Amino acid sequence: MFNHRSVLLIFILGLFVVPYPSLAAEPSQKKWWPSEWGSDDQLGALNRLNPAKVLQAASLIKTGKIYDMAHIFEEDMPLFELTPEDRKYTLTVPGAPSWGPMGNNLLVWNEDYIAGHLSQDGTQFDSLSHMATVVGDVKNLKDIRYYNGLSHADIGSGRGFKKLGVERVKPIFTRGILIDIAGYKKRMLACSEEISVADLKAALITQGQSEASIQPGDALFYYTGWGSLWKTDNKKFNSCTPGLSAQAGDWLVAKKVVLVGSDNWAVEAIPGPDPTIFAPNHQKFLVENGIYIMENIDFRSLLADQVYEFAFVFGAIPFKGATGSPARPFAVR
Secondary structure, three states, X not given: OOOHHHHHHHHHHHHHOOOXXXXXXXXXXXXXXXXXXXXXXXXXXXXXXXXXXXXXXXXXXXXXXXXXXXXXXXXXXXXXXXXXXXXXXXXXXXXXXXXXXXXXXXXXXXXXXXXXXXXXXXXXXXXXXXXXXXXXXXXXXXXXXXXXXXEHHHHOOOOOOOOOXXXXXXXXXXXXXXXXXXXXXXXXXXXXXXXXXXXXXXXXXXXXXXXXXXXXOOEEEEEOOHHHHOOOOHHHHHXXXXXXXXXXXXXXXXXXXXXXXXXXXXXXXXXXXXXXOOOXXXXXXXXXXXXXXXXXXXXXXXXXXXXXXXXXXXXXXXXXXXXEEEOOOEEEO
């Protein structure tokens, strides 16, 4: 019997190793470009952040308390993997100081060396080059299209992306909304359980808000309880995810948010209800609408104080051409 990881591995290998018949033989009829911000745009939904939105977020700061939303980067954190060798994170510090002593004051100092997969591990942020859709022949790089219709043939390279890299992402300071789905359901969501639009609306009401609380330019976060497995049961954490239904993803697109973040490694249920569709919300957020994604967020301190509305702050590390960045997001109330 296949476990969830086996099913996921077979599906992805089918997409990237074996030509996928429906994609190769029947080009997609859907065209999501040019962007509403113009055919040259690389910023996506962050175009919605303007001085008025920043001032709105700043007005939410009443106590000055800061809430850290990041997990610690360490070697025993859960690492998404299709095989045990897929992703690694290793930090090495020599047993003695790296340099010195220098000068008559005998100053020494230390440096570290980080090896492995960095931009998509731990609490992490997806740039718009992270995902694409095949619109014709799976073997033709011109038929692999990203946000604003940019093709892999035009922007991809072995040393990073010429466009849509994470260095294009400006610092984010906006209003954040956290929806406690696990609190509403009074339990951790199950593997592959979907969050419906009705769930989102009901959870908002439970925490004293409404669907009108979500405004254009907001960063929208939701808690499934899956994050409680972080470093307590890494195997289960990696095996699957609960997440937003495709309809809930459409609902958030219509709300014109700039970012969607979760306490697990996806913004949809994986495996999903339709075995022929993989990660539909990644596709509609990043590729089709320029909405950014943040995953593996730690919401514990916010939930402990029942903070559901806050000023949200994040700056991606500008690795030129990278598909994402390690994340240290925080909230201020």
